[in-house]
Amino acid sequence: MDARVLGLFLAGTTLITAAPVAIGQETPPPVIEPELDRREIREADIDSENFEIGVFAGQISIEDFSSSSVIGVSLAYHITENIFAEASYAQADAGQTSFEILSGGAPFLTDDEREYTYYDLSVGYNVNGELFITDSTVFNTDFYLTVGGGSTEFGGDSQFTLTLGGGYRVLLTDYFALRLDVKDHIFSSEIIGEEKDTHNIQYTLGASFFF
Amino acid sequence: MRVIVFVFAFLSLCQLSAVRAESVVVKVVEPYADMHTGPASEFPIFHVIERGERITVLKEHTGWYKVMTEDGKEGWIAKAALASTRDVDDRPLLLAQNNFEGYQGRTWEFGIFGGKLDDVNAMSVSAAWILTENIAAEISATQALGDFSDNRMWLVRLQHYTFPEWRLTPYFTLGAGQIRTEPSATLVQSGADTRTNDLLEVGAGVRYYLTRNFVMRAEYKRLTALTERDEFEELNQWTLGFSVFF
Numbered sequence: 001m002d003a004r005v006l007g008l009f010l011a012g013t014t015l016i017t018a019a020p021v022a023i024g025q026e027t028p029p030p031v032i033e034p035e036l037d038r039r040e041i042r043e044a045d046i047d048s049e050n051f052e053i054g055v056f057a058g059q060i061s062i063e064d065f066s067s068s069s070v071i072g073v074s075l076a077y078h079i080t081e082n083i084f085a086e087a088s089y090a091q092a093d094a095g096q097t098s099f100e101i102l103s104g105g106a107p108f109l110t111d112d113e114r115e116y117t118y119y120d121l122s123v124g125y126n127v128n129g130e131l132f133i134t135d136s137t138v139f140n141t142d143f144y145l146t147v148g149g150g151s152t153e154f155g156g157d158s159q160f161t162l163t164l165g166g167g168y169r170v171l172l173t174d175y176f177a178l179r180l181d182v183k184d185h186i187f188s189s190e191i192i193g194e195e196k197d198t199h200n201i202q203y204t205l206g207a208s209f210f211f
Numbered sequence: 212m213r214v215i216v217f218v219f220a221f222l223s224l225c226q227l228s229a230v231r232a233e234s235v236v237v238k239v240v241e242p243y244a245d246m247h248t249g250p251a252s253e254f255p256i257f258h259v260i261e262r263g264e265r266i267t268v269l270k271e272h273t274g275w276y277k278v279m280t281e282d283g284k285e286g287w288i289a290k291a292a293l294a295s296t297r298d299v300d301d302r303p304l305l306l307a308q309n310n311f312e313g314y315q316g317r318t319w320e321f322g323i324f325g326g327k328l329d330d331v332n333a334m335s336v337s338a339a340w341i342l343t344e345n346i347a348a349e350i351s352a353t354q355a356l357g358d359f360s361d362n363r364m365w366l367v368r369l370q371h372y373t374f375p376e377w378r379l380t381p382y383f384t385l386g387a388g389q390i391r392t393e394p395s396a397t398l399v400q401s402g403a404d405t406r407t408n409d410l411l412e413v414g415a416g417v418r419y420y421l422t423r424n425f426v427m428r429a430e431y432k433r434l435t436a437l438t439e440r441d442e443f444e445e446l447n448q449w450t451l452g453f454s455v456f457f
Binding site (some may be wrong): 045047050077078081082085121128129130140149150 | 251253277334395424455
């Protein structure tokens with residue numbers, strides 16, 4: 001008895017669940033429609049190139065400590081066609097003061113202290129232009145001025161540093177540029193006695209990629 | 212401070228990894244669209260795209276779009292020109308709005324600031340994640356270089372924007388972090404040590420939506436360093452800076 005009831009019940013449920021399938025089979029299968037609802041174009045579909053990463057190398061004149069070669073990296077974000085923000089980090093090994101060389105006496109600084117590193121965060125303003133090499137070879141360029149602040153570590157101390165700069169960027173392609181930069185790093189120093197504002201002028205040549 | 216560079220690099224990588232679909236083809240519906248030789252309004256117009264022409268959008272740079280016409284000409288058009296094109300199904304393009312509406316819908320904000328920590332020059336960078344229209348979570352790193360010490364701080368804070376629907380709105384911050392004070396070389400010789408202390412912050416500021424994706428911010432923060440001495444050390448920080456949002 002129990003088994004029969006169960007059997008009926010099972011049969012009933014099978015019928016109920018099967019019913020929609022049966023009805024579904026009677027109606028003609030829908031025509032496969034072309035995918036009308038194509039994905040809308042969104043901004044993310046377009047490759048944006050507003051970041052610029054670069055390396056640079058050149059000479060820096062460290063006040064009182066002769067000139068040295070400098071090497072660094074930079075990362076910029078271009079906010080508008082004219083304004084960009086840039087962070088840079090660079091490193092140089094300072095030379096000797098004239099006094100150290102002439103007197104042949106004890107050095108002012110240890111080798112570690114002679115390591116000159118700085119970072120700065122700058123804001124730059126572009127003036128856009130074009131460079132005509134020949135009639136058909138034309139590169140987009142920009143001349144820019146930057147102002148920023150950062151920190152210089154030299155002689156065992158970190159100093160707040162004001163950075164003023166100017167440069168010229170030649171875009172060889174949309175995403176690859178050559179750069180010539182001149183920057184003055186101004187910070188106060190008392191390494192050779194009296195506290196004074198030192199100007200450390202650097203010029204560098206660099207290459208950068210936009211991504 | 213190399214850290215900052217790495218953070219920037221990481222964020223930009225995130226952007227890189229965004230999935231891009233097949234080439235974007237749109238149709239010009241305005242009477243014409245100017246094609247410039249470079250991504251700025253100053254660059255000369257060398258070609259005019261006519262109504263009905265189809266163009267392929269190649270890339271974007273600071274609100275300018277590099278496009279290619281059907282006959283292979285490549286040049287740059289302004290965002291406004293691209294925004295008024297249609298896709299192949301005649302739907303308008305969805306471009307992020309660089310206006311106040313876009314500002315209200317932002318999710319990320321990155322800023323740089325300069326100012327004073329007590330009497331010392333201080334510089335900060337910050338990154339914020341906008342949680343609701345009123346509340347944002349922000350992390351910042353600061354370096355303050357004085358005659359006697361080099362101070363580095365990091366702080367995590369919550370910000371509350373009082374009137375998010377206004378261009379100019381006051382806001383309040385509450386945060387915590389750490390400060391590391393390294394005495395300058397002359398003081399090291401006299402026996403001062405580098406120390407790290409926990410930091411609490413309360414602050415208030417105003418922010419003003421400038422234009423495009425710029426915001427200007429002025430802020431005052433009262434910082435309490437939890438030192439091991441009997442008294443807490445109180446610091447006042449004033450900052451002025453700007454942020455960009457996405």
